[in-house]
Amino acid sequence: MNQIEALFNTSGDIQYSGEGVSQLEHALQTATLALEAQASTELVTAALLHDLGHLLNKKGETPSAHGIDDQHQFFAAHFLKDFFPASVCSPIRLHVDAKRALCALDHHYYEKLSEDSKRSLTLQGGIFSESELDNFLNTPYSKDAIELRRWDDMAKTPGKKTLPLHYFLDRASAIIL
Ligand SMILES: [Fe+2]
Numbered sequence: 391m392n393q394i395e396a397l398f399n400t401s402g403d404i405q406y407s408g409e410g411v412s413q414l415e416h417a418l419q420t421a422t423l424a425l426e427a428q429a430s431t432e433l434v435t436a437a438l439l440h441d442l443g444h445l446l447n448k449k450g451e452t453p454s455a456h457g458i459d460d461q462h463q464f465f466a467a468h469f470l471k472d473f474f475p476a477s478v479c480s481p482i483r484l485h486v487d488a489k490r491a492l493c494a495l496d497h498h499y500y501e502k503l504s505e506d507s508k509r510s511l512t513l514q515g516g517i518f519s520e521s522e523l524d525n526f527l528n529t530p531y532s533k534d535a536i537e538l539r540r541w542d543d544m545a546k547t548p549g550k551k552t553l554p555l556h557y558f559l560d561r562a563s564a565i566i567l
Pocket residue numbers: 416440441542
């Protein structure tokens with residue numbers, strides 16, 4: 391928990407690519423939306439930590455603009471796997487694939503993505519084909535990843551009030567392995 395807190399304290403002010411919020415604000419807004427939806431502590435924690443990979447594998451401002459997929463979902467899931475259950479780590483690992491799935495399920499979803507998110511989608515493998523979508527929906531925790539993705543997409547409001555980091559870290563401590 392100390393390492394996570396230190397990462398947010400030292401790198402949380404990095405801007406979320408192409409949006410008017412920092413990484414810490416984005417994390418807190420995503421977790422607050424999960425809390426408001428009465429999600430489990432595991433999924434609230436996944437919401438808080440889903441983009442931790444951006445802080446673990448820094449690729450500078452807007453890596454997608456330079457043709458780089460930072461693979462942040464894998465960096466975060468790998469970092470967390472010894473400390474949190476699969477109900478936290480799997481939705482994090484799958485939240486990029488959830489975007490690929492939602493684009494296949496709902497054309498309007500794609501249209502509403504930010505420019506950066508559309509660009510990174512291509513680098514992340516693009517919209518799922520029918521068989522890829524089928525496969526994804528049969529993967530454990532894919533439904534949680536889709537819920538997480540919806541909150542993720544909404545968590546980009548400059549200046550929005552949220553609960554503080556220590557509130558979510560305290561909750562997360564309760565589910566450490
Ligand atoms: Fe995110």
